[in-house]
Structures are given as structure tokens and as C-alpha cells.
Amino acid sequence: MRARVLIRPKSGILDPQGIAVERALPALGFSGVANVHVGRLVELDVEDAAQLEPMCEKLLANPLVEDYEIIVD
Amino acid sequence: MKFGVLQFPGSCDDVDALLAARRVGDAELLWHGERDLGGADAIVVPGGFSYGDYLRAGAIARFSPVMESVIEFAGDGGLVLGICNGFQVLCEAQLLPGALLGNANRRFTCRQLALEVVNADTAFTRACVGGEELSVPAKHSWGRYYAEPETLRAMEESGQVVLRYAPAQNFNGSLHDIAGVCNEAGNVFGLMPHPEHAVEELTGSTDGLKIFQSMRLAVEGAQV
Numbered sequence: 238m239r240a241r242v243l244i245r246p247k248s249g250i251l252d253p254q255g256i257a258v259e260r261a262l263p264a265l266g267f268s269g270v271a272n273v274h275v276g277r278l279v280e281l282d283v284e285d286a287a288q289l290e291p292m293c294e295k296l297l298a299n300p301l302v303e304d305y306e307i308i309v310d
Numbered sequence: 311m312k313f314g315v316l317q318f319p320g321s322c323d324d325v326d327a328l329l330a331a332r333r334v335g336d337a338e339l340l341w342h343g344e345r346d347l348g349g350a351d352a353i354v355v356p357g358g359f360s361y362g363d364y365l366r367a368g369a370i371a372r373f374s375p376v377m378e379s380v381i382e383f384a385g386d387g388g389l390v391l392g393i394c395n396g397f398q399v400l401c402e403a404q405l406l407p408g409a410l411l412g413n414a415n416r417r418f419t420c421r422q423l424a425l426e427v428v429n430a431d432t433a434f435t436r437a438c439v440g441g442e443e444l445s446v447p448a449k450h451s452w453g454r455y456y457a458e459p460e461t462l463r464a465m466e467e468s469g470q471v472v473l474r475y476a477p478a479q480n481f482n483g484s485l486h487d488i489a490g491v492c493n494e495a496g497n498v499f500g501l502m503p504h505p506e507h508a509v510e511e512l513t514g515s516t517d518g519l520k521i522f523q524s525m526r527l528a529v530e531g532a533q534v
Contacts, residue, residue: 246411250456251483253416277365296373299366299402302409302456 245276311335314350323357330506352389355396368398397500408457414483420449424476433528455484
């Protein structure tokens with residue numbers, strides 16, 4: 238099955254990439270933009286969806302500083 | 311006294327670390343795919359971009375065969391020094407607390423820095439004096455030290471904050487101005503700045519040698 242893992246910086250931890258994007262958008266004429274955060278997307282085919290969580294804990298995310306969300310299609 | 315310097319695909323400061331270590335003892339490179347540490351008395355995990363920094367800096371290197379041996383070596387009390395990417399690898403391996411995040415200034419930054427020796431009573435700083443300033447360069451994009459507040463408090467109390475950026479030197483936004491930390495047992499140490507690039511007067515400073523000299527003193531003291 239196809240799975241997606243969304244990895245985000247934990248809230249409360251400074252996200253310089255998000256800040257940079259948030260500042261760039263108004264400069265391009267896009268107004269009303271707030272709370273921008275930049276994370277990662279990992280797409281993968283897996284036989285056993287139960288393995289996704291340990292994969293995230295061990296490798297795909299760093300649980301100390303990142304939250305992850307698993308989406309199985 | 312022999313240093314073993316790890317070499318991952320993408321390491322780029324491995325040879326500088328090797329040459330710096332050779333100024334105070336013997337040293338050899340250890341390939342990431344091997345498990346044999348070659349009888350080294352201390353391990354250096356060098357700077358660079360191990361495995362291309364894919365996923366997160368250090369995330370993949372941490373699972374390499376040589377790191378299995380390094381984790382065992384550290385568990386037995388062996389000295390392990392992680393520099394820059396090596397610091398990131400040691401945090402990913404959970405040999406050190408915390409994580410390194412993108413610089414607050416959002417830029418790759420390369421500059422000579424002043425570092426304050428907060429704890430000179432460690433195996434990595436005993437050739438220094440407490441409060442001494444070391445002039446050592448840093449060059450990285452992902453050097454903002456982060457740990458949870460309770461962890462930071464415990465580290466401050468137990469002397470695990472070994473080096474701090476001197477006032478106005480903390481360009482990357484590290485919490486508590488932390489430049490280098492050790493584990494609770496004191497045998498694993500990581501720092502973002504590069505002591506191996508500060509071993510020659512020609513390039514401005516020899517202060518980095520004190521880290522390698524400290525390790526030699528610690529190893530030889532333990533052998534006496």
C-alpha cells in the first residue's frame with residue numbers, strides 16, 4: 238500500500254524556514270499569510286502499515302524536535 | 311595513544327581531524343562499513359555531510375556498521391569526540407542529549423569564533439582553564455543546539471555544558487549559547503565548531519589542539 242508521512246517541526250521550536258517563506262510571500266504581493274511552517278514529505282510503498290510508526294520513531298523523524306503524521310491511502 | 315577517525319561517504323573534515331590528532335598521538339581512518347575500531351583509544355566522528363545529510367544531518371550515518379561499534383565503545387567508557395556533523399551523528403545516535411537544528415540566521419555561516427570553556431574538568435577540556443576563551447572556527451548551516459528545558463537544566467547542573475559561544479558569538483541561535491556538550495558519564499563530547507581547523511599558527515589559532523591534548527591526557531591518565 239501507498240503511505241505518506243508528513244514531518245513537521247514541533248510547535249514552539251523556532252522554524253527559520255517557515256519564517257523565511259512567511260516573509261517572502263508578502264514581498265511577492267500575497268497578503269494575509271501567517272503561521273507558515275516547512276516540513277518534509279516521505280512517500281513510500283509498504284507491505285505492513287504497522288511498521289510505519291516504528292520507522293518514524295527510528296529514522297524518518299526525530300521525535301525530539303519533529304511531529305509526524307502517517308497517512309495510508 | 312591512538313585516535314580512530316571515522317570516515318563516512320560525504321565526510322570532508324576527516325583528514326583534517328586525522329592530521330590534528332597526529333599532532334598529539336597516532337591516528338588512523340576507520341571506514342564506515344567496517345566494525346573494527348582498530349584498537350583505537352579514542353574515536354573522532356568528523357565534520358562533513360555524511361550520507362549527503364539526507365533526511366536529517368547524521369540520521370543515516372548513525373546506523374552505519376562502524377557506529378554500532380562506536381556505540382558499544384562509548385558504552386564501555388571509551389572517549390568519543392564528535393565535531394560538527396559528528397556532533398549531529400552523536401545526537402542522532404542518542405549518545406548525546408538534544409538535537410541540532412537549522413541556524414536561526416538561515417544561512418551557512420563560516421567564521422572564527424570565541425568559545426568559553428565552561429567546564430575544564432572533562433576528558434576533552436582538561437588541558438584548558440575554566441573560563442578560558444578558545445579561538446576556533448565554525449562553519450555550518452545546522453548548528454542550533456536544542457534540548458528540552460528540563461534536559462537543559464539538568465545538563466547545566468551536572469556540568470555537561472562544556473563550551474559556550476562567547477557573548478555576541480552565538481550566530482546559530484543555540485539555546486543557552488551552547489557550543490559543546492558531553493554526556494552524563496563525561497566520555498562522549500560533541501561541538502559544532504572545528505578544533506581540528508585550529509591547530510596551526512599560520513591559520514590563526516592553535517587552540518583546537520587543546521581538545522586533542524586533553525583526550526590524550528585522559529587516555530594516558532587512565533592507563534597509569
